[in-house]
Amino acid sequence: MFSVTILGNNSALPAYNRHPTAQVVGLNEQLLLIDCGEGTQIQMSQYKIRRSKINHIFISHLHGDHYFGLIGLITSMGLLGRETPLTIHAPKELEAIIQLQLKVADTALPFMLTFNPLKEGIILNEKKFSVEAFPVQHRIECWGFIVREKKQPRKIDKDKIQQYAIPSVFYERLKNGDDYEDKNGNIILNEWVTIANTTPKSYAYSADTLYDEALVDKVKNVTVLYHETTYLKDLEERAKARFHSTTTQAASIAQKACVGKLLIGHFSSKYDSLNIFEEEAKTVFENTELALEGVCYKI
């Protein structure tokens, strides 16, 4: 199942038992960690996230509420005897910060730690999915991410294939959509003997950003968009001054980009109750949900 579990949905100051940003995307038994605010490893224990399944971590930007938990997580992985390599996809300055902290502690990790400085485009290309980075507008260098399932091969219809006596050597080409021509020159159309696989889904994480319509093209038609809503709509000026967005701005991006669903989070610590965030966003984009900690959302 393709899903995202929220570990932290608050902005900079922890408040009301809400934690700084961290999310875990689950995909084919792999887990991808997106951002890693302070306390993420403790949230992982609480919500039974298996650290050993994380091989890639993506850090959107170097404001502390998005990465102060990373050094603790890396150190703990080492103490737990991890041997599998780990790659951190992040702004380039992060490497020096992490290496300096490992050095002063005289820590030699038992696994290979690699840093991949972020740049626009595909930054991870696996067999069944890819991850793209795209720049967003924030006070410092900041990146959003899109996790996309790859198109899956068509499935062979076992009954039909016997009916047309197609040799098994041709099956791979059938899965890729090719038609078959038999020895008499008859064309067996692909769609007669195969079934379409599920449509590839996608998840976009827009990180911290001010309202920016350039985002619409970047996240066009994704299945689920996570967009920050640090403030309610009455604080649009403050949001702009601090390079953040409001409820109706996030919903407007979702609407213009024709996404399937909008998840909202990164709530300012000035708000205790979150219901009004959902209400305001829904006036613009109906299929909106609050990103709540501990909840696993299906993509």
Place this chain on the structure above:
Amino acid sequence: MFSVTILGNNSALPAYNRHPTAQVVGLNEQLLLIDCGEGTQIQMSQYKIRRSKINHIFISHLHGDHYFGLIGLITSMGLLGRETPLTIHAPKELEAIIQLQLKVADTALPFMLTFNPLKEGIILNEKKFSVEAFPVQHRIECWGFIVREKKQPRKIDKDKIQQYAIPSVFYERLKNGDDYEDKNGNIILNEWVTIANTTPKSYAYSADTLYDEALVDKVKNVTVLYHETTYLKDLEERAKARFHSTTTQAASIAQKACVGKLLIGHFSSKYDSLNIFEEEAKTVFENTELALEGVCYKI
């Protein structure tokens, strides 16, 4: 009241809802923070510790479970608009780590942040108390701390002082213990007209250390000693290999140093229940207590 509140009592890996090391010493309305593991600012919110009363933070060493929460705490203090200066007493490499993280976030703190590299002896000398640092034996540079109340002036006994007609200009000297000689040459002994103030108390925090009898002299006669007990007594070899101590070793230091009370903590994450820690330590030093999170211990 002179007290210490435990915010984290676990060793490196957070476990069983126990957190990495952090303690708050309360003294005359001031709070001193000793060590600051990941999540300390969240623990402070939970236990209603007022960050604004902390002007000095002491970091024993640069293993992450003792300082990974510091950058988050400092950043939050800035976001909350703190203006009072803050001093960090720590191994000298910490300054570069913190400054690098502030720089990449483009954060200008609204208060003055000063780093005081640790050296042996008195590192903070206030009107009513002092803090001393002493080196301990760990895998990397590591320091213990002793917070000592200063001797308080004697209190004047109002009834007696009228009886001897001592002029008020002499009161300050009486508080300091001087005798008074009247115009006829009669000596009024200080003890006839003043009352001793309470005996100065002291709290020693021994940080992470292997069993080291050199510690005995350093913490001699303190009111309360906090000594780490990462392991139970059966793991003495492992404790030694990792530069840590066991229950009976900690209790032995307490006994030899004739301290008033022993607090034990820094429990390994391999232990779920802690009762046996207390039992084992008490076989050597009866007045032992577990350092439990959220509990405020009177010194």
